[in-house]
Amino acid sequence: MTAPASPDEGLTATELAAKYGLSVSGARPSLVEYVRQLWDRRHFILAFSRAKLTAQYSQAKLGQLWQVVTPLLNAAVYFFIFGVILEADRGMEREVYIPFLVTGVFVFTFTQSSVMAGVRAISGNLGLVRALHFPRASLPVSFALQQLQQLLFSMIVLFAVTVAFGSYPDLSWVLILPALALQFCFNTGLALIMARAGAKTPDLAQLMPFVMRTWMYASGVMYSIPIMLADKPQWIADVLQWNPAAIYMDLIRFALIDDYGSEWLPDHVWAVAGGWALLFAVGGFVYFWKAEERYGRG
């Protein structure tokens, strides 16, 4: 370019950029700025999660009815296998065990699917990441939100199951709200961590189902930890019961099922539930933000 002699002649790129106040393209914003940007995108995050949810069943004839029918069928299968064929109760009354089981499955699925969606949040949406600007945390947060909405449909089925087995709505049901809110914070944090890990190592998508299944069996989805481990040292049961998945399942069971009283819960249950939520939400967010400028690299 035959540029006329200008006062900028001889400046290095960095000096020229500084002189005219240009900033580095694609640089990572400060944490506060990042939170602000994410808040500005809240409508996108919500719209994206709802769009994903709707798109799931848009080709089916029953359409959005599947949101409720899918968990209903799930519950029916568990009832048939554990309630009718095996007549399992794992040391509990049957009126307690069936809702106990269905709650466990639904609540654990919430965490499980958030993790699985998180792993693929960046690596499965590279097209989006390489085409448009938005704080990348929007994606994992949006996927976690999609799972929350999915869970709310499952809750309808869960209420029906609980009532069918003789636990009627009472004041303790209100406790579901704080319990789910805490679990959502925990899941979002976990999804953010998995999103960063999955962006670097897409292979995690193949590995995670096994990790999640192990976690499921260790968390007492289908059995009660204190009953199963009654003859083992107390600390093993404590550790298993304080793991976040078990904590959130137990809280919802406690809220919903009349005969599932506080004697089934570990000590300091709300404090532990809050601690996990806070630790993962904040830790996961910061961990994700630290690699913000690297997402989308080829």
Added chain:
Amino acid sequence: MAERTPEDRIPTVIADDLHIVYRVNGAKTGKGSATAALSRILKRGDERGVRKVHAVRGVSFVAYRGEAIGLIGSNGSGKSTLLRAIAGLLPAESGKVYTDGQPSLLGVNAALMNDLTGERNVILGGLAMGMSREQIKERYQEIVDFSGINEKGDFITLPMRTYSSGMAARLRFSIAAAKDHDVLMIDEALATGDRKFQKRSEERIRELRKQAGTVFLVSHNNKSIRDTCDRVLWLERGELRMDGPTDEVIKEYEKFTGK
């Protein structure tokens, strides 16, 4: 190109020795079998089984306000990659890009979902580009009218997968072109659809260009580069081969491609 006094020449984009490297997993050798993958993992070395593609090699230039810059070069020469890097969407291996404001790529395809209605895609696409709900509401009718989707009946309330490819392309362009940008980058073949729509979209691109501070246009169509750009960067194998006024560069490029 009109002579500008030095005071007018305000840089909006500075690329400083920019390198972009893609890493492709599992493409090191021609063998795609599981045993080949395993032996790659077992081999020593820091990045096993990863093949590197050096797409942009040491490109430097300064773009000024009011310029319309064309990017030319054969397929795979790194034009689109360079655009993404300038937009800050593709992290650089080394070197830096400085920009004034946020450069944006014209295109919203990736955010749209085929299973949703056109109506919801307009909203989703707008939000994805960073528009507010109010802005979208304001522009909604304009976008739908521009796309001409509803000319043949109420198609906007049908899922996008039911659209013909031309209709879908029109809607995508209409959504993408609804937002104003500081530094605008247009990748080739945007003006799709029938002749009537092509004319309309070319006009809209000209409008967007007027509002934008600096425009980058990637195209294989030398005529459209001549029509719209006053400066051209010619990339070949990721290197900047030539940078200068449109006529000079295109003449050399045509000589190179043997036209």
